[in-house]
Amino acid sequence: MWYLIIFAIVKECYAVIAQLNDPPNDLIAVIKEYSEYTEKHYNHSYIERGVCIATKCKKYINNTNSNILNLNANLEACLNQTIWNNYGLQAKLTHVYYCNKQDEEVKYDWSDWLFGGILLLLVSINIIGSFYDLMLEKYYQDKKSDKYNNKNPYLLCFSIPRNWESLTSIKLEDRRVERLKGLHGIRVLTSFLIPLAHVMWLIGTGFTDNPQDIEKASESTHYQLIFNGLMIVQIFFVMSGFLMVYNLEILSEIVPIKWSLLPNIFLNRLWRLTPANSLIILFTATWLRYLGSGPLWKLYVTSVVSGCRQYWWAHIFYINNYFPEDKACAVHTWHLAADMQLFFLGSIVYIATKTKGRSTVIALLLLFSVAAPALHVWFQDLDALVIFKPEFYRSFSNDTYWYLHILGHNNLSCFIIGMVTGYFAYYCQKNRVEVFKHKIWQYLAWCVIPGIAGLILTGSIFYTETRLSLVIRMAYAAIHRPILGVIIAFIILGLVLRIENVQLRLLEWDGWVVPSKLSYCAYLLHLNIVHILLGARTQLGHVSFFYVVINHLGIVFLSYLAAIPLSLMVEVPFNRLKTLFQDTSMMKKKKL
Numbered sequence: 001m002w003y004l005i006i007f008a009i010v011k012e013c014y015a016v017i018a019q020l021n022d023p024p025n026d027l028i029a030v031i032k033e034y035s036e037y038t039e040k041h042y043n044h045s046y047i048e049r050g051v052c053i054a055t056k057c058k059k060y061i062n063n064t065n066s067n068i069l070n071l072n073a074n075l076e077a078c079l080n081q082t083i084w085n086n087y088g089l090q091a092k093l094t095h096v097y098y099c100n101k102q103d104e105e106v107k108y109d110w111s112d113w114l115f116g117g118i119l120l121l122l123v124s125i126n127i128i129g130s131f132y133d134l135m136l137e138k139y140y141q142d143k144k145s146d147k148y149n150n151k152n153p154y155l156l157c158f159s160i161p162r163n164w165e166s167l168t169s170i171k172l173e174d175r176r177v178e179r180l181k182g183l184h185g186i187r188v189l190t191s192f193l194i195p196l197a198h199v200m201w202l203i204g205t206g207f208t209d210n211p212q213d214i215e216k217a218s219e220s221t222h223y224q225l226i227f228n229g230l231m232i233v234q235i236f237f238v239m240s241g242f243l244m245v246y247n248l249e250i251l252s253e254i255v256p257i258k259w260s261l262l263p264n265i266f267l268n269r270l271w272r273l274t275p276a277n278s279l280i281i282l283f284t285a286t287w288l289r290y291l292g293s294g295p296l297w298k299l300y301v302t303s304v305v306s307g308c309r310q311y312w313w314a315h316i317f318y319i320n321n322y323f324p325e326d327k328a329c330a331v332h333t334w335h336l337a338a339d340m341q342l343f344f345l346g347s348i349v350y351i352a353t354k355t356k357g358r359s360t361v362i363a364l365l366l367l368f369s370v371a372a373p374a375l376h377v378w379f380q381d382l383d384a385l386v387i388f389k390p391e392f393y394r395s396f397s398n399d400t401y402w403y404l405h406i407l408g409h410n411n412l413s414c415f416i417i418g419m420v421t422g423y424f425a426y427y428c429q430k431n432r433v434e435v436f437k438h439k440i441w442q443y444l445a446w447c448v449i450p451g452i453a454g455l456i457l458t459g460s461i462f463y464t465e466t467r468l469s470l471v472i473r474m475a476y477a478a479i480h481r482p483i484l485g486v487i488i489a490f491i492i493l494g495l496v497l498r499i500e501n502v503q504l505r506l507l508e509w510d511g512w513v514v515p516s517k518l519s520y521c522a523y524l525l526h527l528n529i530v531h532i533l534l535g536a537r538t539q540l541g542h543v544s545f546f547y548v549v550i551n552h553l554g555i556v557f558l559s560y561l562a563a564i565p566l567s568l569m570v571e572v573p574f575n576r577l578k579t580l581f582q583d584t585s586m587m588k589k590k591k592l
C-alpha cells in the first residue's frame with residue numbers, strides 16, 4: 001500500500017504540514033487521483049506530522065533555539081529524508097503550525113481569574129445556601145411552616161439538598177404535563193445519540209494508523225447511520241415548537257395572550273438556558289487550555305479556546321450559527337442558537353396570529369422553510385445534506401455544514417411542524433377528539449423507528465464519485481427535514497393522545513426523567529471532553545467501530561457525571577430564582 005501514515009510523537013515537537021513535491025511520476029499521479037475523490041478519500045497530497053525534534057531530527061538541528069528560518073530549513077531536510085527513505089518521495093515543508101518548547105511557562109490572564117472568581121462565588125454561595133438550609137431545618141422541625149420557607153428564599157435557592165430533591169424528583173404537577181412524560185424518554189435517547197457524530201472526530205481527524213478504514217466507512221450501514229444521523233437533531237426542533245405552543249395554549253387559559261407577554265416569554269427562556277451556557281463558554285475560553293498537553297493539544301484545544309475568546313459574545317447572544325468563521329468554539333451549540341432563534345420567531349408568530357390569520361402565516365412559513373434549504377443548495381452549490389467527507393474531520397471545512405445545516409431558517413420546517421402538532425394536540429385534548437382510534441395507527445406507530453432509520457439511510461445515495469444533479473440535491477435538501485418532522489410529530493401525538501401502549505410505557509419509564517433533566521448540561525459539556533481526548537493524544541488512534549462505541553459510552557457517561565454538579569449548582573438554582581421572581585411579581589400584581 002502506498003498511503004501515507006500520519007503520526008504524532010510526544011513533547012518537544014513540531015506539528016508540521018508538508019506537501020509532497022515531486023516532479024510528476026506514477027506514484028504522485030496515483031496519490032493525486034485518489035485524493036480527487038473527496039467524498040470518500042482523504043487528501044493524501046499533503047501530510048501533517050508531529051515531529052519530535054530531539055529524537056527524530058537530532059542530526060539536522062544543533063540547537064533547538066536556533067532561529068526559526070534555519071529551523072524550518074533543517075526540519076524540511078529532516079522530513080524529506082524520512083519520507084524519501086520510506087517512500088522514495090520528496091517532501092517540501094509548507095507550514096509549521098507551532099513548536100512546543102521545553103519548559104513553556106503557563107501564563108494566566110485576567111479571564112482565567114474571572115472564571116476562577118465566578119466558580120468560587122458559585123461554589124461558596126451553594127455551600128452557604130446548603131448550610132443555611134440545614135440549619136433552618138434543624139431549627140424549624142416543620143418543613144412546611146411559613147416561617148421556614150420565608151426566611152431567605154433567595155439563599156435557599158442555592159441549597160444543594162433541596163436542588164438535589166428537585167433534580168431527582170419525578171413528580172409532575174399537572175395531568176396535561178404528565179401526558180408529556182414520554183418526551184423525557186425521547187429527549188434522553190436523542191441526547192444519547194447526538195454525541196456519536198462528535199465521537200467520530202476521534203478517529204476521523206486522520207491521526208490514525210489505518211486511515212483507509214475511515215475512507216471505507218461510508219460504505220457500511222452503521223457508519224451511514226451515524227453520518228446521516230446528523231438529521232436527528234431535528235427531533236429537538238419539533239419538540240421545541242410543540243412545547244412552545246402547547247404550553248402557551250395552556251397558559252392562555254389563565255392569562256390573556258397579549259404582546260406585553262412577549263418580553264416575559266423571551267426572558268424566561270434566556271434565563272433558563274443562559275447561566276449554564278455562558279459558564280461553559282467562559283470555561284472553554286479559559287481553563288480548558290490547562291487541562292492537558294501533548295503535541296496535538298494546540299491543534300485541537302488551544303484553537304477551540306482562542307475561538308471562544310473571539311466569539312464568546314455570539315454564543316451568549318445565541319447568534320453563533322450565523323458566523324461561519326467561528327469554526328472552533330463550542331460548535332455543537334449551533335443547535336441551541338438555532339433553537340433560540342426559532343423560538344423567538346415562533347412566539348412572535350403565536351401572539352401575532354392569536355386571533356386571525358394563523359393558518360395562512362403557518363402555511364407561508366412552511367413554504368419558506370422548505371424552499372430555503374433548496375435555494376441555498378442552488379445558489380451556493382451545496383450538497384443536499386452534510387456529507388462526512390474524510391477531509392471534513394481534518395480541516396473542518398464543509399460548506400454544506402456552515403452555510404446550510406446550522407442556520408436557523410434552514411431548520412424552520414421542523415419547528416413549524418412542531419407548532420402545528422402543539423395546536424393539534426391541545427385541540428384534540430380539549431375537545432376530546434379521538435383521531436387515532438383506528439387500529440392502523442397502532443401498526444404505524446411500530447413503523448416509526450424503522451422509518452427514521454430508513455430515512456437516515458437514504459442519505460447514503462449522495463456518497464458517490466460524481467455528484468448527483470442539482471435538482472435531486474435541491475429536492476432532497478427541501479424535503480428530508482419535513483418528512484422527518486412529520487414522523488416525529490406522529491411520535492409526539494402518539495404520546496399525548498396515547499396511540500400505542502407498549503412504546504408509550506417504554507418512553508414514560510421513570511428512569512428517563514432524571515437524565516432528561518441533566519441532558520442540557522451534559523450536552524453542553526460533552527464536546528469539551530472530546531476536545532480534551534483529541535488534544536491529549538500522543539499515539540495514533542485506530543479506526544474501528546468498537547472503539548467508537550466505547551468512546552461514545554465513555555464520553556456520554558462522563559458528561560452526565562459532570563452535568564450533575566453543573567445542574568445542581570447552576571441550572572437548578574437559577575431556575576428556582578426565576579420562579580421566585582415570577583411569583584413575587586405575580587403577588588405584587590395581585591396586590592395592586
Ligand SMILES: *[C@@H]1O[C@H](CO)[C@@H](O)[C@H](O)[C@H]1NC(C)=O
Nearest residue numbers: 019035036038043044045046
Ligand atoms: C489537496 O491538498 C493540496 C495541498 O493543500 C491542494 O493543493 C489540493 O488541491 C488538494 N486536493 C484536493 C482534491 O482537494
Ligand SMILES: *[C@@H]1O[C@H](CO)[C@@H](O)[C@H](O)[C@H]1NC(C)=O
Nearest residue numbers: 059060061062063066070074
Ligand atoms: C551543526 O553544527 C556544526 C558545527 O558545530 C556545523 O558544522 C553543522 O553544519 C551544523 N549543522 C546544522 C544542520 O546546522
Ligand SMILES: *[C@@H]1O[C@H](CO)[C@@H](O)[C@H](O)[C@H]1NC(C)=O
Nearest residue numbers: 076077080081084090091092
Ligand atoms: C530530498 O531528499 C532527496 C534525497 O536525499 C534529495 O535528492 C532531494 O533533493 C531532497 N529534496 C528536497 C526538496 O530537499
